[in-house]
Amino acid sequence: MSHSPAAAASGRPEIDGAVFNPYAKDFIRDPHPAWQRLIRDFPLVWHKDLQMWLVNSHALCDEVLKDSRFTPNFRVWELAPPPKAEADKTDFDLAYEKGFFAVSTKDHLRLRRLTLPAFSRPVMAKIEAKIRDLVVECFDALGGAGRFDVYEAIASKLPVRAISRMVGVPTDREEFFHEFAVNIIKATRINISAREREAAVELTKPGFAYFKEQIAQRRTLPHPGEDFLGSLVGASDNGERLDDYEILSVVFALITAGSDTATDLHTFAIHGLLSNLKQYELLKRQPQLMENAIIELLRYGSFGKIPFFRFASEDIDFHGQTIRRGQAVGVNISCAWNDPAKYPDWNQLDLQRRLDGNLVFGAGAHFCIGTYLVRVQGGLMLSEFIRRYPEAELLDGTGELDYDYRHHNARRINRLVVRTNRVSLQQAA
């Protein structure tokens, strides 16, 4: 079924699910035909089925992300549930209101200032040793396996363990922590029903109770601890400290950004490298490329299927269209990473690519706070993979690739089998 842009009575360009459907299996397996059409024909368009504006080109995504009139605050959405009475607010509501997405620009800068030390490059370098132990544990558990599923062995375990260790969650509570993370993310997804969002909020209650208890305990100690939670409890700006809900909001920002999305980093990074063996060889010869490689592998993998949500905080005239206050704007960032205007060879994996002005970690005030954690964790995992399996290849050339088509946010690879070829090395020796 083909569709040409249907201009509504208002004159705005419109599309529907026939042009872009992020839930369709074909799209999840190969999003590029749809994305290239969006970039070329519909850089800014109203999606009738998703009931949001879509911004698809690199230049327009960059502009929206840096314009504070497009807010990530879910409460601004024209279809958001009505405000609750104070007595009816849950821990989720209270933490969200104090969080990065909902506070004023001035308070947002204050939160970022107080939390920057906990996420900075020097601090991430210090926790590198702790994450390295987790990486080695994951690979040691494979023993001398001739093949393994990257998703089962690494991607589904390492990110949530790393985040758990950062915030001080015991090993035996990791599954509980992972469930908390998934429900935090679902609680403000506009692409699921209100009922599902409310159910997700209910399911966050045990997680909030746990962290409130942890924070209370840390506040009684002479020193709140050297870990991430300790650094948030102890953070001070001219004598001013973070209150409990501010700390909770940062914890859940870390969880949402660091566990669910980092899962896809691991599968897509290995899939990208083993699908481009010359680039794999290059990284082996030049390990100093690792940080740039991580960013390029994220760009090339483009595993996000649902755009980032923003909401117009006022009526905005934007490139010939009027975006009304409260309307949702989908910043189609994964699409934008493949814009030929920014990257003429977008479909090539190039670990030496100049990535100035890239949007892989977003842009502007809400630039990914975990960017250095991602680089450290991804780099450690890939370094260990390369060290152990320098001759690895995708099983049968495809890795028996499969996806979780029902994932709420990503083109989630849930099966990627690699052949380690360790035996061939042993025989050669």
Added chain:
Amino acid sequence: MKKWICIICGHVYDEAKGMPESGIAPGTAFADLPEDWVCPECGSPKESFEPQDE
């Protein structure tokens, strides 16, 4: 010569070094950067920067 840190992403602008690859000579004070200059890492505006404590 001071260093300035972006509180959004942690990028440091060192006045002593400038950014010669972007046409900003070593020794260029932060105050003398154009008003529309943005953080090269995250794209945040100048107001997101603060002097870095040594």
